[in-house]
Amino acid sequence: xxxxxxxxxxxxxxxxxxxxxxxxxxxxxxxxxxxxxxxxxxxxxxxxxxxxxxxxxxxxxxxxxxxxxxxxxxxxxxxxxxxxxxxxxxxxxxxxxxxxxxxxxxxxxxxxxxxxxxxxxxxxxxxxxxxxxxxxxxxxxxxxxxxxxxxxxxxxxxxxxxxxxxxxxxxxxxxxxxxxxxxxxxxxxxxxxxxxxxxxxxxxxxxxxxxxxxxxxxxxxxxxx
Numbered sequence: 293x294x295x296x297x298x299x300x301x302x303x304x305x306x307x308x309x310x311x312x313x314x315x316x317x318x319x320x321x322x323x324x325x326x327x328x329x330x331x332x333x334x335x336x337x338x339x340x341x342x343x344x345x346x347x348x349x350x351x352x353x354x355x356x357x358x359x360x361x362x363x364x365x366x367x368x369x370x371x372x373x374x375x376x377x378x379x380x381x382x383x384x385x386x387x388x389x390x391x392x393x394x395x396x397x398x399x400x401x402x403x404x405x406x407x408x409x410x411x412x413x414x415x416x417x418x419x420x421x422x423x424x425x426x427x428x429x430x431x432x433x434x435x436x437x438x439x440x441x442x443x444x445x446x447x448x449x450x451x452x453x454x455x456x457x458x459x460x461x462x463x464x465x466x467x468x469x470x471x472x473x474x475x476x477x478x479x480x481x482x483x484x485x486x487x488x489x490x491x492x493x494x495x496x497x498x499x500x501x502x503x504x505x506x507x508x509x510x511x512x513x514x515x516x517x
Contacts, residue, residue: 293319294335296349296373296499297441298430303348306505307512314516315344322350323437328444332357336365344368346512348501349375349473350441356451359458369462370512373498375473376451376481387442413469413497422502455484462488463515465508467496489515 295303301319308317324334332354344367347355352374359366379387416422433441462485466478475492482490491511496504 293317294345294347294351294354295319295322295429296351297322297445298433298438299348299351299426299499300429300432302425302429302432303499303501304346307346307501307509310505310509311512314513322354323433323440326440326443328354328357328448329361331444332361336362341365342367344370346370346372347374348372349498350445352376353445353448353451356454357448360454363458363460366460368460368516369458370465371462371478371481372465372508373467373470373473373500375477376455377477378448378450379446384446387446391439391442410471411498413467413495413503415495416497416503425502426499452484455481456486458485459487461515463512464488464490465500465511466492467498467500467503468492468494469496470498470500472498491515 293301293304293307295301299322301308304317304319308319311317318339320335320338322331325331335354336358342365345355345358347353347370349372352371355369355371355374356376359369411426412422430438464478464482464485466473466475468475478490478492482488493500493504493507493511496507501508
């Protein structure tokens with residue numbers, strides 16, 4: 293399990309507990325380097341033998357890179373709320389702005405404002421407990437790791453040419469109201485990956501594992517079987 297930007301193991305807390313009877317869930321670091329290839333290589337070195345990957349957002353981007361480096365070791369892929377394309381100019385501008393804000397001491401403002409307004413389904417954005425969890429993940433990540441995550445993402449390759457060559461069973465999940473990585477992006481992934489299944493979740497934004505944990509677990513269990 294590979295978390296997204298400004299997220300840690302808490303992103304998958306419902307899956308670690310809820311799927312432990314069908315898998316051996318392990319959450320790995322997404323912040324070991326500011327180079328995407330090194331991040332993927334470091335994770336691969338930690339794991340023995342074959343395995344399956346669940347990656348959300350930046351975690352999905354890392355999953356694509358792990359596939360490029362060791363496709364023969366990957367049994368299954370679960371790609372969630374992610375993006376296979378190179379960053380757009382809008383994304384680059386936003387992420388550069390966030391880096392500037394962080395450097396100016398406005399790290400907490402990035403988390404509270406951006407997560408509330410862009411990442412969560414409207415009703416979930418008002419959930420105090422959920423917002424507390426998300427803020428704490430960001431604070432746990434910290435400025436230095438945030439910088440590494442953003443730099444690695446800005447230099448990522450376009451994974452579109454790789455998608456038709458992904459032969460392992462692949463589950464694609466996103467929220468119908470995900471404004472960061474839209475359903476259209478996931479539908480394109482599903483069309484290009486031969487052995488894929490796509491599921492769109494109602495009343496769900498970008499952080500599906502926390503916003504709709506029961507539905508996410510139900511989908512994964514059904515597909516896994």
